[in-house]
Amino acid sequence: MVSDTVQIDRPVIGIVGSQGAFGRWLQQFFSRRMGLQVIGRDPHGDTALSEEALVEAADVLIFSAPIRITPELIRHYVQVAAGAERGKLWMDLTSIKLAPVEALLESQAEVVGLHPMCAPPKISTLRGRPLVVCPARLDRWQGWLQAFLQASEAQCRTVEPGQHDRIMALVQGLSHASHMLQGAVLTQLAPELGGMAAISELGTIGHALDLTVTRRVLGGNPDIYTDIQFDNPHVLEVLKHLQRQLDGLAEAVGRGDDAARRQVRKHWLVDSARTFGREDLQEGSHAFERLGYLLEDLAEPRYLSVFLPEDRPGSLRALLSAFEDCGVNLDSIHSSRNPEGELHFRLGVSRDCEADRLHAVASAIEKAGIGRVVAGLVSDRTG
Incomplete structure (x- = not known):
């Protein structure tokens, strides 16, 4: 009892x-x-x-x-x-x-x-x-x-616990290992090319997204990522599979002939694509495009990042009205939370928006008590 x-x-x-x-x-x-x-x-x-x-x-x-x-x-x-x-x-x-x-x-x-x-x-x-x-x-x-x-x-x-651990060897063990290895390769080769900044300037969206995960792994708690590799008993076998696939790809690329190209195309692309299926691949492509649009929005230099102290219905409407009243057209809106959990909105504006007009928006937001401007073009004036 x-x-x-x-x-x-x-x-x-x-x-x-x-x-x-x-x-x-x-x-x-x-x-x-x-x-x-x-x-x-x-x-x-x-x-x-x-x-x-x-x-x-x-x-x-x-x-x-x-x-x-x-x-x-x-x-x-x-x-x-x-x-x-x-x-x-x-x-x-x-x-x-x-x-x-x-x-x-x-x-x-x-x-x-x-x-x-x-x-x-x-x-x-x-x-x-x-x-x-x-x-x-x-x-x-x-x-x-x-x-x-x-x-x-x-x-x-x-x-079931055992099934969980086998799946995590792929979800965590394989993923983390791949990015740890990428980090090690970049550490060896990037300096002779001008460092990571020079590489990122020429990066594709795919490179940027992949590097985001690598930075996440390398910037996290190293003990956690080490433990995942060593304490899940199924990770070692996954790493051996990864090594065999990498060795096979390197060998084929090293041969460099037409037969090797056909092998790479069939084994590492066409055959692997069948595992996911057509609909899943299409969804992945669409998700990739969405993330690409997000990166493009976040790279735009004209924006305001605003903290809303009251997370309630109507707060966003009041914020948007400040842009409307100042005649500033928006290109994008994204919300996120900072490490303290505060809700922030990043509002990108048209490139033809004059700096003085964007400063006027920031002033209106803070004067009306709508929110606090924390970053963007006018961050130096708003404190």
């Missing part, structure tokens, strides 16, 4: 790894979005609670720790709990699933493995992001779990 001290309707949430990026995001989500009490422990500055006190007080315990230590960390907490976890819910937030879920199952708690397919977002939910859910042992907590997943606004996908 579930202990009388376990609260399923309004549980106390415990986070192991509360000072990590996702640990901090989870604290905000559960306290603000779901109105729940959140406690935690982390060796990096959050040790007010002992491990024993955390296990005792938390009705839902979530492990949000580096991949390489998560399974053994869970097993350590199983020993600390010594049965006190019975009737509670334990979950993990890790990029691999089989090893952590197997460790969780050594406890007496109900068990769910989770993998958000994104970095901690700048907004308060996982809206639109895929979230892998591996319900390994679930009974009384089923209803609360569904309420939590609904509140997250994520696109939930229920997957």
